[in-house]
Amino acid sequence: MMPASRDLPLPLVILCLVLIRGYSPLPTTGVTGTDPMGPQRPRGSLTEALMLASDDYSIYEDTVTTILPNRVSPNKGTLNKCDYNSCRESQIPCAELRASTGCLCPGFTLHNVAPEAPEVKSVSWNGSEVVIHWCAPHSVVTGYIVTIGGQERQKFGMDKRSGGVGNIDNISEVCVLAVNDAGTSGTSCKMYQSNSSHNSLTLTAGLIGGALGFLLLLLLAVLLWRHKRQRKQQASISMHDTAETQ
Numbered sequence: 074m075m076p077a078s079r080d081l082p083l084p085l086v087i088l089c090l091v092l093i094r095g096y097s098p099l100p101t102t103g104v105t106g107t108d109p110m111g112p113q114r115p116r117g118s119l120t121e122a123l124m125l126a127s128d129d130y131s132i133y134e135d136t137v138t139t140i141l142p143n144r145v146s147p148n149k150g151t152l153n154k155c156d157y158n159s160c161r162e163s164q165i166p167c168a169e170l171r172a173s174t175g176c177l178c179p180g181f182t183l184h185n186v187a188p189e190a191p192e193v194k195s196v197s198w199n200g201s202e203v204v205i206h207w208c209a210p211h212s213v214v215t216g217y218i219v220t221i222g223g224q225e226r227q228k229f230g231m232d233k234r235s236g237g238v239g240n241i242d243n244i245s246e247v248c249v250l251a252v253n254d255a256g257t258s259g260t261s262c263k264m265y266q267s268n269s270s271h272n273s274l275t276l277t278a279g280l281i282g283g284a285l286g287f288l289l290l291l292l293l294a295v296l297l298w299r300h301k302r303q304r305k306q307q308a309s310i311s312m313h314d315t316a317e318t319q
């Protein structure tokens with residue numbers, strides 16, 4: 074066999090060696106500082122995601138969302154403030170808006186805590202009665218009570234933000250307080266001056282103004298009369314002097 078192999082042409086021997094080398098597995102070389110027996114990093118990791126091309130958004134977003142998920146509402150929308158206005162009449166409670174849309178509500182005290190005081194915005198006369206306007210507190214409320222001069226005058230439902238309280242005959246403190254099953258709130262108040270008081274003040278001011286005007290006219294009349302009297306005296310004296318010279 075050896076003499077036969079020596080008789081083979083050299084190019085043929087090289088070709089055989091190349092073919093044998095191609096079918097043999099090449100040895101793998103480990104990377105310095107790594108454990109070849111340790112767990113391998115899976116494809117799709119954060120490092121690999123950050124190294125993706127800039128136009129490959131889908132895989133990148135999936136990777137980042139898994140690590141730092143955004144807060145979303147139950148209907149997959151971004152959380153926003155609820156369309157809630159504490160001064161709006163017949164306003165839907167913010168808790169109901171949050172339950173239906175997943176929006177954000179301001180901080181509310183619980184139902185087992187007495188509510189905070191509402192805020193009185195205005196007390197005015199609308200032509201037939203006194204009307205009070207207020208804003209709801211950030212509390213669970215089942216109703217409102219309006220007092221005038223410390224005496225209860227009217228009750229209103231939880232969805233009301235204004236109401237008529239009849240006529241007020243004099244200057245009084247008008248207050249509103251919120252109630253729930255745990256108790257009542259403090260009061261929020263404004264002073265109200267009745268129309269009769271306004272009318273009496275207007276009448277008094279008119280009388281004083283009229284009296285002053287009358288006195289002014291009387292003074293002018295007296296001054297005019299004195300001026301005319303002086304002119305008549307001067308005219309008579311001048312005529313007397315003229316007659317004596319003649």
